[in-house]
Amino acid sequence: xxxxxxxxxxxxxxxxxxxxxxxxxxxxxxxxxxxxxxxxxxxxxxxxxxxxxxxxxxxxxxxxxxxxxxxxxxxxxxxxxxxxxxxxxxxxxxxxxxxxxxxxxxxxxxxxxxxxxxxxxxxxxxxxxxxxxxxxxxxxxxxxxxxxxxxxxxxxxxxxxxxxxxxxxxxxxxxxxxxxxxxxxxxxxxxxxxxxxxxxxxxxxxxxxxxxxxxxxxxxxxxxxxxxxxxxxxxxxxxxxxxxxxxxxxxxxxxxxxxxxxxxxxxxxxxxxxxxxxxxxxxxxxxxxxxxxxxxxxxxxxxxxxxxxxxxxxxxxxxxxxxxxxxxxxxxxxxxxxxxxxxxxxxxxxxxxxxxxxxxxxxxxxxxxxxxxxxxxxxxxxxxxxxxxxxxxxxxxxxxxxxxxxxxxxxxxxxxxxxxxxxxxxxxxxxxxxxxxxxxxxxxxxxxxxxxxxxxxxxxxxxxxxxxxxxxxxxxxxxxxxxxxxxxxxxxxxxxx
Amino acid sequence: xxxxxxxxxxxxxxxxxxxxxxxxxxxxxxxxxxxxxxxxxxxxxxxxxxxxxxxxxxxxxxxxxxxxxxxxxxxxxxxxxxxxxxxxxxxxxxxxxxxxxxxxxxxxxxxxxxxxxxxxxxxxxxxxxxxxxxxxxxxxxxxxxxxxxxxxxxxxxxxxxxxxxxxxxxxxxxxxxxxxxxxxxxxxxxxxxxxxxxxxxxxxxxxxxxxxxxxxxxxxxxxxxxxxxxxxxxxxxxxxxxxxxxxxxxxxxxxxxxxxxxxxxxxxxxxxxxxxxxxxxxxxxxxxxxxxxxxxxxxxxxxxxxxxxxxxxxxxxxxxxxxxxxxxxxxxxxxxxxxxxxxxxxxxxxxxxxxxxxxxxxxxxxxxxxxxxxxxxxxxxxxxxxxxxxxxxxxxxxxxxxxxxxxxxxxxxxxxxxxxxxxxxxxxxxxxxxxxxxxxxxxxxxxxxxxxxxxxxxxxxxxxxxxxxxxxxxxxxxxxxxxxxxxxxxxxxxxxx
Numbered sequence: 004x005x006x007x008x009x010x011x012x013x014x015x016x017x018x019x020x021x022x023x024x025x026x027x028x029x030x031x032x033x034x035x036x037x038x039x040x041x042x043x044x045x046x047x048x049x050x051x052x053x054x055x056x057x058x059x060x061x062x063x064x065x066x067x068x069x070x071x072x073x074x075x076x077x078x079x080x081x082x083x084x085x086x087x088x089x090x091x092x093x094x095x096x097x098x099x100x101x102x103x104x105x106x107x108x109x110x111x112x113x114x115x116x117x118x119x120x121x122x123x124x125x126x127x128x129x130x131x132x133x134x135x136x137x138x139x140x141x142x143x144x145x146x147x148x149x150x151x152x153x154x155x156x157x158x159x160x161x162x163x164x165x166x167x168x169x170x171x172x173x174x175x176x177x178x179x180x181x182x183x184x185x186x187x188x189x190x191x192x193x194x195x196x197x198x199x200x201x202x203x204x205x206x207x208x209x210x211x212x213x214x215x216x217x218x219x220x221x222x223x224x225x226x227x228x229x230x231x232x233x234x235x236x237x238x239x240x241x242x243x244x245x246x247x248x249x250x251x252x253x254x255x256x257x258x259x260x261x262x263x264x265x266x267x268x269x270x271x272x273x274x275x276x277x278x279x280x281x282x283x284x285x286x287x288x289x290x291x292x293x294x295x296x297x298x299x300x301x302x303x304x305x306x307x308x309x310x311x312x313x314x315x316x317x318x319x320x321x322x323x324x325x326x327x328x329x330x331x332x333x334x335x336x337x338x339x340x341x342x343x344x345x346x347x348x349x350x351x352x353x354x355x356x357x358x359x360x361x362x363x364x365x366x367x368x369x370x371x372x373x374x375x376x377x378x379x380x381x382x383x384x385x386x387x388x389x390x391x392x393x394x395x396x397x398x399x400x401x402x403x404x405x406x407x408x409x410x411x412x413x414x415x416x417x418x419x420x421x422x423x424x425x426x427x428x429x430x431x432x433x434x435x436x437x438x439x440x441x442x443x444x445x446x447x448x449x450x451x452x453x454x455x456x457x458x459x460x461x462x463x464x465x466x467x468x469x470x471x472x473x474x475x476x477x478x479x480x481x482x483x484x485x486x487x488x489x490x491x492x493x494x495x496x497x498x499x500x
Numbered sequence: 501x502x503x504x505x506x507x508x509x510x511x512x513x514x515x516x517x518x519x520x521x522x523x524x525x526x527x528x529x530x531x532x533x534x535x536x537x538x539x540x541x542x543x544x545x546x547x548x549x550x551x552x553x554x555x556x557x558x559x560x561x562x563x564x565x566x567x568x569x570x571x572x573x574x575x576x577x578x579x580x581x582x583x584x585x586x587x588x589x590x591x592x593x594x595x596x597x598x599x600x601x602x603x604x605x606x607x608x609x610x611x612x613x614x615x616x617x618x619x620x621x622x623x624x625x626x627x628x629x630x631x632x633x634x635x636x637x638x639x640x641x642x643x644x645x646x647x648x649x650x651x652x653x654x655x656x657x658x659x660x661x662x663x664x665x666x667x668x669x670x671x672x673x674x675x676x677x678x679x680x681x682x683x684x685x686x687x688x689x690x691x692x693x694x695x696x697x698x699x700x701x702x703x704x705x706x707x708x709x710x711x712x713x714x715x716x717x718x719x720x721x722x723x724x725x726x727x728x729x730x731x732x733x734x735x736x737x738x739x740x741x742x743x744x745x746x747x748x749x750x751x752x753x754x755x756x757x758x759x760x761x762x763x764x765x766x767x768x769x770x771x772x773x774x775x776x777x778x779x780x781x782x783x784x785x786x787x788x789x790x791x792x793x794x795x796x797x798x799x800x801x802x803x804x805x806x807x808x809x810x811x812x813x814x815x816x817x818x819x820x821x822x823x824x825x826x827x828x829x830x831x832x833x834x835x836x837x838x839x840x841x842x843x844x845x846x847x848x849x850x851x852x853x854x855x856x857x858x859x860x861x862x863x864x865x866x867x868x869x870x871x872x873x874x875x876x877x878x879x880x881x882x883x884x885x886x887x888x889x890x891x892x893x894x895x896x897x898x899x900x901x902x903x904x905x906x907x908x909x910x911x912x913x914x915x916x917x918x919x920x921x922x923x924x925x926x927x928x929x930x931x932x933x934x935x936x937x938x939x940x941x942x943x944x945x946x947x948x949x950x951x952x953x954x955x956x957x958x959x960x961x962x963x964x965x966x967x968x969x970x971x972x973x974x975x976x977x978x979x980x981x982x983x984x985x986x987x988x989x990x991x992x993x994x995x996x997x
Contacts, residue, residue, distance in 0.1 A: 053690070072662075072665065072671065075665050076662065082667075106845075108790065109710070109758075109845070110845065113849050116852040143657075143660065145654075149657075152653065156642060157646070159642075159834065163642070164634070167834055168573055173565040174562055193550070201858065203856075211733075212607070213607070213608065236856050293605065322604075335660055337656065337863030348603075348606070349606075351610075352607055356733075358700075359700075359733050366836060367865075368864075377562065
């Protein structure tokens with residue numbers, strides 16, 4: 004292997020006056036971000052190695068490694084195996100990508116892959132980020148979590164031979180049972196809960212257990228690409244079923260579907276809620292055809308009014324529903340714990356499949372999370388966050404009503420951390436996205452989530468991260484940039500939301 | 501769903517005089533363990549629910565849940581979905597298992613499953629545990645780990661939007677590079693390291709990336725069942741290749757093998773080391789046929805003399821080797837972090853496959869582990885543990901020599917946490933196992949790891965957990981039970997080991 008490529012000439016002025024380590028990371032990160040956004044570091048350009056950069060700037064290799072990490076996570080730079088680290092294509096001013104080698108004949112195929120946040124637009128370093136799926140993690144009580152983690156670790160150290168069962172620690176399974184019973188009116192028993200290292204693992208093990216090559220999996224379109232990738236990798240044929248303001252169009256389901264993937268609380272990405280009538284129809288479909296319903300409730304904890312519908316898992320009577328939940332939104336994403344609730348006929352097979360790749364979800368986090376839930380911190384935190392998100396959501400609703408009059412129409416929604424809107428009046432997704440980019444705002448384009456292009460002529464806005472005034476200002480600026488004839492203040496109406 | 505089965509009548513006297521919570525767990529655990537071992541709680545018997553047991557004993561549900569957890573992890577009880585918790589079949593006095601329902605027609609197939617510690621024998625509550633794979637985790641510096649975890653969490657809390665790349669945090673990848681370069685003379689760069697949630701994930705994603713249905717995967721026989729299960733689940737035909745005192749019999753490899761799985765430092769489970777000649781032959785085989793070698797180095801850090809062989813990953817020149825490592829043995833199993841080192845042509849495909857089921861390995865543990873390694877704690881701990889294990893190993897070697905004369909022959913080994921021995925003089929595995937069980941010692945029977953029964957006529961002994969005198973005494977008692985004519989003290993010889 005060995006690095007035979009010489010260090011690149013790197014002449015970007017980086018200025019780090021405050022050399023305390025916490026400042027250093029932030030500053031170096033900011034300056035590299037800016038350099039990429041402004042094209043001074045252009046796409047495809049090779050960065051110095053961590054060691055080289057560290058020596059040049061007289062900082063530690065850790066500092067450089069951390070900053071490179073952050074830039075990789077943001078998609079601004081990418082590591083290319085054996086060749087070094089490069090400014091990512093698509094970041095800043097585009098340059099032709101470095102040549103791709105022919106695939107090695109030993110590799111039978113590349114799995115279909117997906118990008119997290121596929122529909123996010125604009126420079127990742129933009130000032131305002133209205134991407135989907137971003138919770139305000141800064142409001143999480145990390146001090147409580149740290150205390151509980153330390154306590155769990157102390158207890159564990161007293162009997163470190165404790166083995167973690169593949170379905171999860173009993174205490175946590177019991178706590179999850181109590182949580183979903185309370186928060187989502189789901190009837191379950193401890194034995195039906197399987198603790199996972201994130202919701203993605205649920206889609207993967209469901210796919211590997213139930214899909215045989217050629218099985219039809221019906222998915223909402225637009226829909227959630229990471230789940231789609233898991234089903235496709237298991238050999239499924241994906242049937243793209245349209246959604247409307249009442250969620251999945253159940254009467255468009257292909258009768259041969261073996262699995263139906265659905266996000267009933269808050270359709271991803273349109274935000275629509277599955278109506279009571281459609282819920283019944285979907286369960287009837289499953290009863291008639293023997294299909295299994297995968298109910299992904301990725302941000303159902305955050306509910307803002309509207310009639311409360313029972314979960315499909317609650318309504319289903321014949322063990323046709325697998326409910327999937329996550330702690331990424333209501334805790335923080337790095338905790339890497341999700342769960343599923345499976346009917347008795349399916350749970351043992353899912354556990355066996357899970358064991359093929361994973362003996363247990365991270366053990367100490369399971370213990371800390373169990374304590375966090377048992378002591379009421381989760382319920383308290385969700386309640387608090389709902390109070391934090393409600394005015395952000397209301398501000399977005401009103402701003403879309405006010406500044407969006409004439410060119411968009413908000414899709415009705417009751418739950419979650421984002422809203423979407425269909426475009427009208429001849430305004431295209433491209434125009435809206437261009438205007439947002441010019442205003443320094445990252446929004447979502449729904450066509451990137453759709454297999455059938457016509458299903459995705461809409462845009463979306465996450466409200467998890469920013470204060471109400473920032474959200475209002477962003478929508479106003481997008482509208483202004485779109486058309487010099489943005490509505491005047493007297494044209495404002497207040498949404499009824 | 502709902503529990504319709506009434507609570508069982510449960511008349512076991514449980515006596516809990518000391519009601520401090522730490523004592524309670526230990527006492528309840530011990531008393532239930534004993535009741536199962538002695539058959540007072542017989543196999544197949546239903547236990548009260550957590551709630552019912554808690555009410556009866558006037559303890560918290562958490563206490564009961566923790567104890568049930570421990571018993572489940574030990575294989576003494578098992579949760580049956582929707583039906584309750586039962587004393588496991590095979591624990592204590594056997595009773596017929598509860599009737600198994602016919603599989604649901606919605607389930608296309610059950611994945612081939614595996615038991616962790618498949619070859620361990622005897623009652624799990626036995627006094628001495630010489631099972632494979634048990635490190636002395638009580639000696640781990642949990643205080644240091646707790647401090648580093650807290651610090652990582654504090655740093656993370658300052659920028660909680662930090663996203664963890666799917667291949668792992670750069671800092672940790674760099675630290676792993678440094679570690680394997682130092683400890684195993686492996687040449688790698690940061691980009692070739694992929695951080696995983698355990699070594700099992702390596703086998704799973706390698707299988708899913710490289711195996712097409714019907715691909716031949718050559719595995720050592722006896723071999724490591726969890727890896728075998730991962731390859732089989734991906735559709736591989738497993739070719740069982742025999743091993744001898746020099747490890748895998750490379751000349752017996754089927755030429756059509758696409759993957760060769762091998763444990764060269766310390767063959768699992770025989771303990772043999774792959775000779776230098778065989779290493780070269782294996783690499784030649786891969787070069788000739790295009791096969792990929794999976795080098796599982798599960799306990800290679802613990803080396804006790806002998807000539808040092810380069811890792812296959814170091815010797816290989818054409819990107820034919822994937823090296824797999826774990827922190828389960830040198831840290832503690834619950835940390836759930838492993839890694840692989842992949843050649844450039846394969847790494848991107850492995851990362852894409854990993855993302856299908858897992859966005860990233862547990863984030864905060866990655867940060868803590870990076871600090872642990874950067875600050876030299878890992879190297880220090882491994883050095884210390886080597887000092888702790890060496891006399892245990894020496895005691896086992898000498899005891900096998902002394903008390904095993906005439907009926908077993910230790911398989912030469914230089915590395916790891918266990919030794920195995922072939923039987924001779926007409927002594928059968930069943931006889932040795934029966935004698936061990938009578939002596940209250942859990943040992944390993946290698947036939948449980950073999951696809952071809954003749955490959956597994958041996959037994960094995962882990963020396964990670966117990967003090968030298970306990971180990972010597974155990975082997976002595978097994979030998980005594982085996983035959984009243986155990987060698988007299990003057991027959992002792994000292995092993996040259």
